[in-house]
Amino acid sequence: MNGNIKNILNKKNKSKLVCLTAYSKNIASILDNHCDIILVGDSLGSVLYNYKSTKEVTLDTMINHSKSVRLGVKKSLMVVDMPFNTYRNPKEALKNAKLVIKKTKCDAVKLEGGKKIISIVKKLVKNKIPVMGHLGILPQTDKKFTFKGKKSLERNRILKEAKLLEAAGIFSIVLECIEIKLSKVITNKLTIPTIGIGSSANCDGQVLVIDDLIGLSESKFRFVKKYVNMSKIINIAVKKYKFEVLKKKFPNSKHSFKN
Ligand code: KIV
Numbered sequence: 001m002n003g004n005i006k007n008i009l010n011k012k013n014k015s016k017l018v019c020l021t022a023y024s025k026n027i028a029s030i031l032d033n034h035c036d037i038i039l040v041g042d043s044l045g046s047v048l049y050n051y052k053s054t055k056e057v058t059l060d061t062m063i064n065h066s067k068s069v070r071l072g073v074k075k076s077l078m079v080v081d082m083p084f085n086t087y088r089n090p091k092e093a094l095k096n097a098k099l100v101i102k103k104t105k106c107d108a109v110k111l112e113g114g115k116k117i118i119s120i121v122k123k124l125v126k127n128k129i130p131v132m133g134h135l136g137i138l139p140q141t142d143k144k145f146t147f148k149g150k151k152s153l154e155r156n157r158i159l160k161e162a163k164l165l166e167a168a169g170i171f172s173i174v175l176e177c178i179e180i181k182l183s184k185v186i187t188n189k190l191t192i193p194t195i196g197i198g199s200s201a202n203c204d205g206q207v208l209v210i211d212d213l214i215g216l217s218e219s220k221f222r223f224v225k226k227y228v229n230m231s232k233i234i235n236i237a238v239k240k241y242k243f244e245v246l247k248k249k250f251p252n253s254k255h256s257f258k259n
Contacts, residue, residue, distance in 0.1 A: 004077040004107060005130055005171050008036055012193045017172075017205025019195050020213065023048060023065045027210055028072030035076045037172075037195070039110065039207060040066045042081040042140070047211050054139045057083040059096060066104035079132050080106040084140040087111055090123035097129050110174065112138040114161025118168050125169030133165040136176035136199060147198075149179035162186045162194075174207060175199040177223070198223035 011017055019037040022028035023044045031038055044065055045051040059082075066080045080100050087093035097109050108130035111117055124131050135158055136148045149155045158178065165173060170192060175183055177198040184202035187194045196203030198221060208224060211217040215229040244250035 019207035021209045022069050024068045025072040028069040032073050032076050038073050038076045038078050040069050040080045042083050043209050047217050055084045059086050063103045070105050078106045079108045079110050081110045087120050090120050093120045094123050097124055112140050118164050121168040131170045133170040133173035136178040147177050149182035155182050166190050
C-alpha cells in the first residue's frame with residue numbers, strides 16, 4: 001500500500017485530515033507544506049473555465065492540470081478526479097484511470113457515486129488503483145445542489161452506499177453537503193476517513209476549493225470560508241505596477257542589464 005495512504009488511514013480518530021484542491025504547480029507547492037491530500041478536482045471546470053457544470057470537463061484537461069500539480073506536490077497524497085463519462089463501466093474506468101495515473105503520476109483517483117459505481121470501484125481496486133469515493137451532492141450528475149440527508153429514506157441510502165463503497169475498497173470518502181448528524185453516523189460507522197465539504201466538523205477531515213479559501217473566486221456556498229482576499233492583494237500590486245510603468249519608475253537600473 002502507498003505509504004501516504006497508510007498514513008491517511010492511520011489518522012482516523014487521531015488527527016483531522018487537511019485537504020485542498022489545486023489546479024497548478026505554484027499553488028500546489030504552497031499547499032504541499034500543509035496538506036495531507038491535494039485534490040485536482042474537476043471543480044476546475046467552473047472555477048477556471050466558467051463551465052456551467054463539471055460535465056464539460058474532459059480527461060485531457062484533468063491530465064494537463066494534474067501534470068502541473070504533480071510538479072508542486074512532493075509530500076501530500078495527490079488525488080485526481082475522474083471526470084464525467086470517463087468511468088461508465090469497469091473496463092472504461094480501468095483504461096482511463098490507468099491513463100491518468102501513467103500520465104500524471106498521481107497517487108489515487110476520485111469517483112462520484114454510490115451503488116452504481118460499486119463494480120467499477122472493485123475493478124480499479126483489484127488492479128491496485130487507490131480510489132477515493134464521493135457521496136452527498138454529486139456535481140457530475142445532480143441537477144439540484146441541495147443539502148443531502150434531510151429525509152430518512154435519503155439518509156439510509158447514503159449510509160448504505162458509504163458502507164458499500166468501503167466494502168468495495170475505497171481508502172477514504174468525500175462527503176459533500178451532508179446533514180450534520182448523518183456525517184457523524186457515517187464517520188463513526190466507517191473505518192476509513194471521511195472528508196467533508198459543507199458536511200460539518202463531524203468528518204475526519206475537511207476539503208475546500210483553494211480559490212474560494214484565498215478569495216480568488218466568489219463562491220455562493222455558505223460553507224465556504226474566505227481566509228484571505230487575494231483578489232484585493234493582487235489588485236493593489238498590479239495597480240502599483242501600472243503606476244510605476246506609466247511614470248517610468250519601473251524598470252529602474254536595478255531591474256535592467258548593462259554591458
Ligand atoms: O471537484 C472538486 O473540487 C471536489 C471537491 C470540492 C471535493 O470534488
